[in-house]
Amino acid sequence: MTFRAPVQDIRFALDEIAAMDGLKASGAFPELSEDLTTAILDEAAKFANDVLAPLNRTGDQQGCTLKDGEVTTPDGFKDAYAKYVEGGWQGLQFPAEAGGMGLPRVLGMAVMEMMQSANMAFSLGPMLTNSAIEALLVNGTDEQKALYLPRIITGEWSSTMQLTEPQAGSDVGLLKTKAEPNDDGSWSITGQKIYITWGEHDCAENIIHPVLARTPDAPEGTKGISLFLIPKFLPDANGNPGERNAIKAIGLEHKMGIHGSPTCVMQMENAKGWLIGPELGGMAAMFIMMNSARLAVGVQGVGIAERAYQHALAYAQERRQGRAPDAEGPAPHPIIEHPDVRRMLATMKAKTEAARAICYLCAVSADEAEHEESEEDRAFAKRREEFLTPIAKAWATDVGVEVSSLGIQIHGGMGFIEETGAAQHYRDARIAPIYEGTNGIQAIDLIGRKLSMGGGAALKELLEDIRQTVEDCATSSNPELPQLAKRLKPAADAFETAAKWLMTREDRSDALAGATEFLALSGDVIGGWLLCIGAVAAQRRLKEGQGDQDYAESRIEIARFYAETVLSQAPGKLDSIRVGYEGLPDDLALGIS
Amino acid sequence: MTFRAPVQDIRFALDEIAAMDGLKASGAFPELSEDLTTAILDEAAKFANDVLAPLNRTGDQQGCTLKDGEVTTPDGFKDAYAKYVEGGWQGLQFPAEAGGMGLPRVLGMAVMEMMQSANMAFSLGPMLTNSAIEALLVNGTDEQKALYLPRIITGEWSSTMQLTEPQAGSDVGLLKTKAEPNDDGSWSITGQKIYITWGEHDCAENIIHPVLARTPDAPEGTKGISLFLIPKFLPDANGNPGERNAIKAIGLEHKMGIHGSPTCVMQMENAKGWLIGPELGGMAAMFIMMNSARLAVGVQGVGIAERAYQHALAYAQERRQGRAPDAEGPAPHPIIEHPDVRRMLATMKAKTEAARAICYLCAVSADEAEHEESEEDRAFAKRREEFLTPIAKAWATDVGVEVSSLGIQIHGGMGFIEETGAAQHYRDARIAPIYEGTNGIQAIDLIGRKLSMGGGAALKELLEDIRQTVEDCATSSNPELPQLAKRLKPAADAFETAAKWLMTREDRSDALAGATEFLALSGDVIGGWLLCIGAVAAQRRLKEGQGDQDYAESRIEIARFYAETVLSQAPGKLDSIRVGYEGLPDDLALGIS
Missing domain, CATH: 1.10.540.10 (Acyl-CoA dehydrogenase/oxidase, N-terminal domain)
Structure with a gap:
């Protein structure tokens, strides 16, 4: 394909x-x-x-x-x-x-x-x-x-991100890799890291490893972590790759997907490195890398969803089976003519576009947070970037999995056969909800830090903007747009209600019990809001006769489908978010005796 | 594990x-x-x-x-x-x-x-x-x-089911395999079949192949199909495996999962076979096999979900990361203590049990349909079996995929590594929504044939029984049970509203556009109803002090979690079901130019 x-x-x-x-x-x-x-x-x-x-x-x-340390x-x-x-x-x-x-x-x-x-x-x-x-x-x-x-x-030298150790995954504070100071200001780092993406490979002439490690007498937990830069080859006097450093790949993981990406176990034995940022400032430094990577992983979700969609769309146009009630021409009809298949494709398309919109808005907010002229505007943008980052990461990667699964379903038996390629998308997509902070960690970040940030400012600003779009749709001269407003408004209300419920829990566990479901709702609503913004813009293009008019129409149609099928479900999700810690089964009910 | x-x-x-x-x-x-x-x-x-x-x-x-035709x-x-x-x-x-x-x-x-x-x-x-x-x-x-x-x-001889051909999947009427009559009452069958599970193997001394084929001058489509029995080895005079028949495996599919199951391409060149049932009666005969297989595939969904659950539960008790707000003892705590992880486990457990309940009720109905004393009772049970079959197949296999995906998520990075085994469940589970009639085909069967069967009798009877359970819960002396009634009642109402909307569509495409979503709602509601029946029974056991009292308590707790998190969402799904054919994006909106 x-x-x-x-x-x-x-x-x-x-x-x-x-x-x-x-x-x-x-x-x-x-x-x-x-x-x-x-x-x-x-x-x-x-x-x-x-x-x-x-x-x-x-x-x-x-x-x-992997052979003799070379990938x-x-x-x-x-x-x-x-x-x-x-x-x-x-x-x-x-x-x-x-x-x-x-x-x-x-x-x-x-x-x-x-x-x-x-x-x-x-x-x-x-x-x-x-x-x-x-x-x-x-x-x-x-x-x-x-x-x-x-x-x-330039990419001549590539880089990794070395955080995880066998006992320290989501709980990075448990890491044990040690850094000892040398006399010349450099450090000697010893330890083992796992799941190191592109930790060793044959594409770049040098690899720069940012590595989290613990300095002598550092406090326990995340406060005791520092970030070090460890080059595979130590740069020589001219800045060219020189002496081979004591960091090497000792294993490759056998993974369900992304087989082309070398996931390495990395061993450091007094590897030479230098601090990036202050000693004990590792967590802050890590989050700079992490935030960028989280958004980028969200974009992976969009990318794999798009690929799976194109794959399934091509197959659905070509594969003929059965008689579709509204199709023209003789049966068997292309399966895209079957309402059930068309709906799967529509769900794939609409959710992929919603996920893209969330990721791009998050990225623009990051640009604005750095470059807007006024401090106030930068702060506003920063709040929005921070609020959207966990949603971009988790919601878009969940969409990647859902859409690639629908892609398999559209292929029928061919979807389960590796030769078709649909299965690869599904296998590849499944890692994205896990790495760079599992989607559960994203949800906890969203309800823990991001909702309350600035006294709830990011949420309030977002709701204001969503309600502006409700207004824009409601007052449009195109009769399709008020229909969008009718779906977006109650969805936004539900989002607000859920957020406020979470923010006012005395027992943190009550909020945590609904974190993932709240993130899902947030993505549903924000994604729908952004498709509505697209519909408003498309209507402007239609009115002004600007650009591809069919394409502009299609923007409204996709937003409408999303509103009717996804936004319409938002209010119904409230009670499931508000289940509370007491609503979770205890050990006995889970079958632990 | x-x-x-x-x-x-x-x-x-x-x-x-x-x-x-x-x-x-x-x-x-x-x-x-x-x-x-x-x-x-x-x-x-x-x-x-x-x-x-x-x-x-x-x-x-x-x-x-596969080597020289032997698997x-x-x-x-x-x-x-x-x-x-x-x-x-x-x-x-x-x-x-x-x-x-x-x-x-x-x-x-x-x-x-x-x-x-x-x-x-x-x-x-x-x-x-x-x-x-x-x-x-x-x-x-x-x-x-x-x-x-x-x-x-006895299983000494095994069997297959040979329906699919490259051009004839869901649309079995397109099959081309031909049967020509021989003088001795047997037939000569020639053609190629694909996706034949256990089509060839080394475990049984003979393999009996029921094969769909077309007799000379048979009408086009499904009306022209007959079912033949083709043994791998023709039984000799003593009924022992004799002459090798002209049916053989010429290829094995390279699949995403169920690697241990040989999925064969089967070639027949004048293979000797005999009619099973009347000539041109192939579809009816096939449905006898198919109905049994559909329910059994639903049970596969339950089985793989149970396996994935046990795997994840064990890992969540053993793996320690982070500080859980309500956990006892020093951090890091077992991840099962984190509300987010516990909720994933609870969802896995509750949905697995609901899927099991649906499949077992369907199987009991099948038993009753055959053996009840009165014709009326048999007819009632037959309607219930037929109504539940597509739901058992599709809903339970979707649960298999969802639960095995949650199982991966609970494992974090380990979930994506093949050594852990969680990935295998996820890969294996993905076939079940596809074979024996894709889940889309099940949904079309549900809204097409099963809803209207006997003037909607099966639906009416089911709703009556669900409402009886609402009543039983509402009037229970255990204060937990009326809470279940509060969730089950509106869910049943939504189920009924959706069903009636679908049954009254003039344009069949309008109903087809919501078929899959209606099946999902049906499974959500019926699964919840059955967990409530379990809760009522558990309350009886508690009252009578009969059996394992902790276990009885746990039945109520799982039902409550399901009711609060799944049943509570049922009414919110109505509009998404009622989107109609016009609500689906057209070709342009799907990006087809």
Whole structure:
């Protein structure tokens, strides 16, 4: 099946939903223009379609191999990586003064989405390198920046993120990797890390490892953690890869999916490293990487959903079975004509677009949080970014799983056969709700920190904006739009009611018992809101006769389907969120004797 | 992880929810007694726990191989199959006069559930053999019965079900396999069948293939189909395997899961076969096999959900991460103490039990439909069996997928690593919503044929029974039970409203557009109703001080959790069901230009 990056949908989300253009006003992106955006999206689409997508299935079949500490990636990955470096893609969203292209993060996310659609296993590598660049930009010393950034921002050197240890997963404070100071200001780090994505590979000439470790006499838990930079090859006097450092891959995980991505067990034996940020400041430094990675993982969810959708859509047009009541021409009809199959496709399409909208709005908010002129605007944007990040990560990755499962279902028996490729999307998609903080951790972050942040300011601002969209829809001259308002309003009310219930629990466990369900509701409602914003914009285009009129119509139709099928269910979810800790079965009821 | 068949839960579902005991009154099961049930469930549990479960992971890793038309199953499968035959399990639910044990089908389903939990890939074989036995019992000639049944009912000979061809999946009427009459009353069958489960293997000395084919001058479509019996080895004069027939496996599918089950491409070149039932009566004969298989696939959903639950429960008790607000003892606490994880486990447990209850009630109804004394009672039971069959198949298999996905999530990163085993459940579970009629086909059957059957009689009778349970709960002396009534009543109302809306659509496409969502609602409500029946029974046990009192309490607690989190959402799903054909996006909105 031929993948084609959905440039039109991405552009619509950038222009009309996330309002990327508004970033120009800050003056931070002098290069940003309509033409440049077009050129970048078109080039990225070519790279995704022609270079990455053809390696997706073979990468899954071949997987990676480890021999004598060296990892070999699947055929073609090395060449594709060279083209990635050559295209300058890694630096797209980073400042020009650091060697990047100085474009908004949201544009980088759009490019990343196409890459993830085309080849999730490959694109995980560049995705994590982005996170390390963020960490260095914020916390690196001038010397570190000068030494590392130019090589990492080109992608010539790649990067990882080394947090997890066997006993320390979601509870990162339990990690045991130790750092001892050397006389020259460097540190000697010893320990083992697991689940290290692209921890070792043959695509880049050097790999930079940000590693969380514990310094001598550090307090227990997360307060005792520091972040270190450990290069695979120590840069020599000219900044070129020199002596091999004592960090190596000692195992590759045998995973259900993303076989093309080497997931390594990494061993450090007095590996040489340097602090990134202050000693004991590891958690804050980690969260800089983590936040970027969380949003990017959400974008993976969008990417894999888009890929699965295209796959299923093509099959549903081609496969003929049965007689569809409203179809033209002789039976058997293409299965897309069967209402049940069409509905599955519609659900896939609508949820993918809602997830994309949430991720892009989150990315634009991150851009604004950095670059808006006034402190007030930056603070507003920061709150929105922080509120949306766990939703973007968890909701979009759950959509990735749901949509790829529907993709299998549309394929029928062919969906379960590996040759078809639909199964790979399903296997690949399943990791995204787990890594970079499980979706449960996201939900706990949302109800714990994000709801109460600034006295509930982010929630209040969001509700105001949603209600503005209700108003915009309700007063539209297009009779379709007031129908959207009728669905969005009660959904927003339910979202508010649920949020307030959670915020007013005396016993934290009562709120925690409904955290995941609240996050799901939040995504449902915010995703629907953003599709409604798209519908309002589409109506403007229709009224002004601007652009592709059929496409504008389709924006309204997708929003309507989502409103009728997803938003309509929002009020009914309230009681399930409010079940409380006492509503959970005890050990006996779970069958523990 | 050690699997232990959930004998107590199964027994409760048999005794208190499906009311298996009521079958005694018909006189059809003279052997059925409490002691025999206990003995059978205990023996079956041993077989599942000790023989089948240990082969599950190795079966997945090794898979099957095909060489020169011969399939080799994974190590241990052959021995396990011999033990299965030795135990007489295959004949459990078949009449004594045919060589079976003459016990109810529902008891057979209970045994099958344990086997599917323990090893889904293995147990698929025996499951399909059951279906062929049904077909022979109903449609076989006396001669066929005498020749084949004694060998199949012991499991010495296994059986398949050969329907699908590349162009004929859900639309079985498109099949092309041809049957030409021979002079001796036999037929010569030529064609290719795909997705043939256990089509060839090394466990049984002969394989009996029921095959759908087209006779000369047969009309097009499903009306032109006949069912043939094609043995791998033609029985000789003594009924022993004789000459090799011209039917062979020419390929094995490379599947996402159930690797231990050989899924064959079967080629017939003038294979010798005999009609089962009348010429052109293939569809009716197929549905006899199919109905039995559909319920059995639902039971697979229950089985894999149970397995995934036990796996996740064990991990959640052992894995320690973070500080849980209400946990005792020093952190890190077992993750089961985190409300979010406990809720996932509770959802897994409650939905698994609801799915079990639906399947067992369906099986008891099938028993009653055959054996009740009065024609009226048999007709009532038949309607209920037919109404519940698509729900048992589709809802329970969707639960299998959902629960195994939650199982992965609870394992965190470990869930995505194949060594853990959680991933296998997820991969295995995904086939069940597809085969034996996709879940979409089940939904179409439910809203098309089953809702309107007998002027809506099955629905009406079901609603009456549900409302009786509402009444029983509402008037209970245990204050927990009226809370159940408060959730069950509006859920039943929503179920009724949705059903009536679907039944009154003039345009069939309007109903079809909501079919899958209606089936989901039906399962949610019926599953909840049955858990409430269990709660009423548990309250009786509490009042009478009968049996394990903690266990009785737990029945009420699980019902309450289900009611608060699942039933509470039922009314909110109405509008999504009533979206109608016009509510589905058109081709343009789906991105087809």
